[in-house]
Amino acid sequence: MSRAVIFDLDGTLIDSAPDIHAAANRLMAQHGFAAFTPDETRSFIGSGVPHFITCCLTARGRAGDGALRARMIEEFIADYETAVTLTQVYPGVMGALDGLAGADLALGLCTNKPKGPAHAVLAHLGLDGYFPVIIGGDSLTVRKPDPAPLQATAAALGARDMVFVGDSEVDAETAARAGVPFVLYTEGYRKGPVERITHDRAFSDFTDLPGLITDLLS
Template identity: 40%
Template structure:
């Protein structure tokens, strides 16, 4: 079995660093800082969308020239100030890697994705990492998830994530979706949670859910 993981809100809690970077960006244009609760609702669709939404929320020009590049420079500097792996992630990956290839499928650009995985000692668990700036496009486009199927042709694939983009990606690829309800993106589902029986409230619960999926229960 191939298991594909989202990054932000699934493997790592990056909410504080993303918020600090976004706040520094909008403050550089004269707007006040944004709260974590505001910024996490904007995360999950890639850096360009995050910047556009942050500028709009701050009543700034959403097409501000150079804003995306400025944000990436700020975020690169703040990338690991507070970002950590969620509790139980390392242990869950250590178990999951024995089931088959593991991969990361994220809308975050590849550079900062690799930087986070390397710094947190998680890179060694993954056979492939696909960022949002790849040729496969961004979730919910299922092209990236389908590309990961080449890691073990003929084997089933599972998507683990915390956001609607992850759920829609799994649905488009016709594969099981495991909702990481502990992640900050889960709040974006509101009163309409995804139609999946597979939900975890802690990373350590993943192994049991994968057992259920493999048995076909």
């Protein structure tokens, strides 16, 4: 297929913040640190596990401990592989994906979540069949907002024309650096107001998405 829609995962297709919060607090308790609030861990999401753990340690005054950081990254990913029970698909996602696939559009996933946990949560939620190509935060040596993961996803799909759908400043920067139209889901994990995030279209209801994509790719 020459046309594709590529999605971010956390905060775009799924609300995984509750599972991430629970996994983070299990890890913090294991190392004797105080727990975080849901809003705190939510603010750390978006740039991959290493960045997430750095935020956790910075908030607890241990940012400079490289050995601890490396150990906690490994431990978090191991726990995160099965942290799927609190995660939910946003309303309307499956209908939108069905509509896009029915319009002869290839679907791909480009996320900073490690590939193992991404596959696990997609399978748990019944979304795995939609995405023949998944590029995770550990698939390449770089992560979003570097454009390489998005470009790799498009190349694997054989796409010449594409739209990237995401929820955050990181996703917006990724699309801009790749020279790709960006559609912003406004109900995810963005840090600032919608008007400060560069985007071609924005939506809050997934029933609107197929029409926006058709408009952008026409």
